[in-house]
């Protein structure tokens with residue numbers, strides 16, 4: 001059953017070789033144009049290309065388990081020669097899961113080549129024979145034309161007002177509403193150019209690329225290293241100031257805002273509830289910190305835990321998704337409100353995106369500040385946590401500030 005859904009040309013079992021290599025310099029500069037994969041923060045992480053195996057993960061409530069089982073079968077029968085033996089060495093898969101468990105479009109890809117660097121060590125993993133991959137110059141996409149996605153700006157503000165009404169009526173506490181924007185370029189969009197711009201402007205974010213979904217997310221859903229897990233919960237947003245004093249004043253106001261603090265608490269509690277059953281130890285800070293990015297600032301809570309049993313990173317992802325940072329509180333009611341009011345398919349936006357290795361270690365982010373790229377076209381997404389006292393115009397401005405991340409990546 002598994003084999004039919006795998007890309008043609010795959011040689012089974014996979015033959016995998018990982019070796020230490022000298023410092024490769026800028027990882028993104030090593031990517032060939034076709035099918036580039038990436039997970040980069042502060043210049044570290046991995047880039048990958050080629051597809052030794054690809055599978056469409058069937059929709060449904062058990063999709064993460066299905067993915068985990070497909071991976072353990074695929075990796076379990078591989079011949080692995082791994083000189084490095086750290087998280088991310090040996091065979092890895094990149095993945096992107098749709099926000100909605102019932103939507104088509106979740107995918108896992110085992111790249112043919114992975115080049116990685118962490119803590120001053122670099123390694124190269126190849127599957128099958130080594131072939132040279134030509135790195136061609138980056139191509140500029142030319143002029144970009146934007147269009148409305150599912151809803152125009154006024155229609156989206158109206159949707160926000162309706163969500164506020166439902167929250168005030170007591171049906172739910174928080175719902176995250178998103179909107180999409182379409183972009184058409186003059187020429188085919190070179191994903192590598194977007195990645196290099198994003199990594200330069202948002203070095204502290206996770207710049208990612210997986211099967212056409214490209215972005216720079218500040219939100220780490222979970223990093224799994226042996227028994228240790230880490231997560232960075234974000235919710236509550238303010239714009240950047242016009243100068244340093246204004247910037248600090250906006251940050252302080254965000255920190256003091258009851259609405260934003262409560263919105264943040266909803267997200268943190270959803271993560272605590274999801275992780276507590278899996279962990280023997282869980283540390284959740286009592287107060288959030290301020291995370292300052294070049295377009296916006298967020299309330300942020302770094303969470304750490306120790307897993308009690310041998311769960312893989314995908315088991316943890318399954319327990320966490322969707323957190324209230326992208327769904328709402330209570331989860332099921334919020335998902336109903338999102339379906340009713342957004343009027344769009346979120347596809348991979350706000351879904352988990354990242355990588356996993358054969359040990360079950362990996363890093364997964366929430367796919368925010370991103371776009372789905374196909375040829376000359378892109379679909380950009382951004383959303384905001386809506387509370388009972390949200391003002392539609394302010395939420396629209398916040399969504400626009402978040403959309404600027406990918407507009408910048410496209411336009412430079």
Ligand SMILES: C=C(O[C@@H]1C=C(C(=O)O)C=C[C@H]1O)C(=O)O
Pocket residue numbers: 176178219234235236237298325326368369381382383384385386402
């Ligand atoms: C939903 C998005 O961002 C999320 C919503 C936030 C908020 O409403 O304050 C902040 C960070 C993210 O958890 C997005 O970027 O599209």
